Amino acid sequence: MDEAHDAWLRLLRARPNPDALVRLVETHGDARAALAAGPIAWRAAGLSPRAVQALRHPDPAALDADRAWLEAPGHHLITWDAADYPALLRRAPAAPAALFVDGDPDALWRPQVALVGSRAATRSGRDIARDFAATLARSGLAVTSGLAAGIDTAAHRGALDAGGDTLAVLGTGPDRCFPASNAALQAEIAGHGCVVSEQVPGTRPHRAHFPARNRIIAGLALGVVVVEAAERSGALITARLAAETGREVFAVPGSIHNPMARGCHRLIRQGAALVESAEEVIEGIAATARELGVALRARLDAPPPAPESRPDGADPARDSLLAALEFDPIPLDILAARAGLTVQDASAILLAMEMEGQVACEHGRYLRRSPGSAFRT
Incomplete structure (x- = not known):
C-alpha cells in the first residue's frame, strides 16, 4: 500500500x-x-x-x-483528491471525503438512477421497483439503492435479473451487511457493479449513518425515483437531498388508501415529477446524463473536439467507432482496437453516444441501438 x-x-x-x-x-x-x-x-x-x-x-x-x-481483491479506496472520485458526487453538499468500494470502481461513473422507498413495502410496490429497475438496467443505466429491505432489495434484484449493473450504498462498513439477510445479495452486487461505503471497515449499523448514506445515493445518481414511502421516511430524505443537489426527483403515485403512498403524493405536491413508467424517468434525466458524459471526458483527458476544427461536423474518432459497432455486443477493448483508439478515448466517446441513444451497453459490451429503443435524448 x-x-x-x-x-x-x-x-x-x-x-x-x-x-x-x-x-x-x-x-x-x-x-x-x-x-x-x-x-x-x-x-x-x-x-x-x-x-x-x-x-x-x-x-x-x-x-x-x-x-x-x-489488500483483498476487488477492494478499493477512492479519495477526494483522486481523479477517479465520481464527478456528480463531488458536487453534492457534504460529499464524503473518501469511499470504500467493493467491486468495480468504474461503476461509480456509470450513469445511475436511484430507486428508493419503504422497508415495509407492499407486494405491489416491490413489483413496481423490480420492473422499473429492470427497464432502467436494460436501457444501459445502473440502478443505485441502499440495500435495505423492501423497495431497495427489489430494485437491486430487478437490475441484476435484467443483467444490468447496480450499486449498493451502505450505512455500515464495506465488510458488513445490514440487514444480514441481504448478505448473498450484497456479494452478488459486488460482482455486478459495486458496494460503496464512507464508513471504515468494521463499522456496525448505527442509526445516524443511514440518513448520512442517503446523501451519497442522491449525489451519485442522475435522478431519484421514490416508489413507496410513508410521510416520515428515509426515502423522502434522499429525495430532498437530490433536489437540493439539482438532481431530478420522481415519484410513483399509489392508492389513497395505501399509507406507503402518502410520501410519494407529498413529493408530487411539492413538485416531484409523477411517473408511471421507467421510460418517463429515462426521458427526465437526459440533460443531467449529458453533463456526466462531459465530466467523464475530463476525467479521461479527452476533451470534446472543438467544433471550429471540423466545420463540416465530422468526427473521425466517433465515425470509426460507429463503423466498428454491430448489432451484437462487442467488448470495449476490441472496439477500441478496431477504431484505432485508446480504451480511455473510446470509453468517453461511447458514453456520449450512449447518452444520445446511438449505442447500448450490456455487461460492459457495446452494440448499436435498434431504432425505437429507450433512452433517447
Whole structure:
C-alpha cells in the first residue's frame, strides 16, 4: 500500500466530519501533508477534539484491519483528491471525503438512477421497483439503492435479473451487511457493479449513518425515483437531498388508501415529477446524463473536439467507432482496437453516444441501438 493511501486511512479512522477532512486535505495539498500538519492545523480545519485525539493516538490494530481489507481483491479506496472520485458526487453538499468500494470502481461513473422507498413495502410496490429497475438496467443505466429491505432489495434484484449493473450504498462498513439477510445479495452486487461505503471497515449499523448514506445515493445518481414511502421516511430524505443537489426527483403515485403512498403524493405536491413508467424517468434525466458524459471526458483527458476544427461536423474518432459497432455486443477493448483508439478515448466517446441513444451497453459490451429503443435524448 502506498503512503498516500495509508495517510488517508489514518485520517478516516479518526472519523472526522467529511467537510472538515476535505478542508484539511485541500489546505495542505494532500493527505500526507495534512496528517503531518499536527493538532493545531487539525483543529483549525474544524476537526473535533475527539478526531484530533484519535489522530494523535491511532489504533494500530484497526489500521491493520483497514489495510488488510484494502489488500483483498476487488477492494478499493477512492479519495477526494483522486481523479477517479465520481464527478456528480463531488458536487453534492457534504460529499464524503473518501469511499470504500467493493467491486468495480468504474461503476461509480456509470450513469445511475436511484430507486428508493419503504422497508415495509407492499407486494405491489416491490413489483413496481423490480420492473422499473429492470427497464432502467436494460436501457444501459445502473440502478443505485441502499440495500435495505423492501423497495431497495427489489430494485437491486430487478437490475441484476435484467443483467444490468447496480450499486449498493451502505450505512455500515464495506465488510458488513445490514440487514444480514441481504448478505448473498450484497456479494452478488459486488460482482455486478459495486458496494460503496464512507464508513471504515468494521463499522456496525448505527442509526445516524443511514440518513448520512442517503446523501451519497442522491449525489451519485442522475435522478431519484421514490416508489413507496410513508410521510416520515428515509426515502423522502434522499429525495430532498437530490433536489437540493439539482438532481431530478420522481415519484410513483399509489392508492389513497395505501399509507406507503402518502410520501410519494407529498413529493408530487411539492413538485416531484409523477411517473408511471421507467421510460418517463429515462426521458427526465437526459440533460443531467449529458453533463456526466462531459465530466467523464475530463476525467479521461479527452476533451470534446472543438467544433471550429471540423466545420463540416465530422468526427473521425466517433465515425470509426460507429463503423466498428454491430448489432451484437462487442467488448470495449476490441472496439477500441478496431477504431484505432485508446480504451480511455473510446470509453468517453461511447458514453456520449450512449447518452444520445446511438449505442447500448450490456455487461460492459457495446452494440448499436435498434431504432425505437429507450433512452433517447
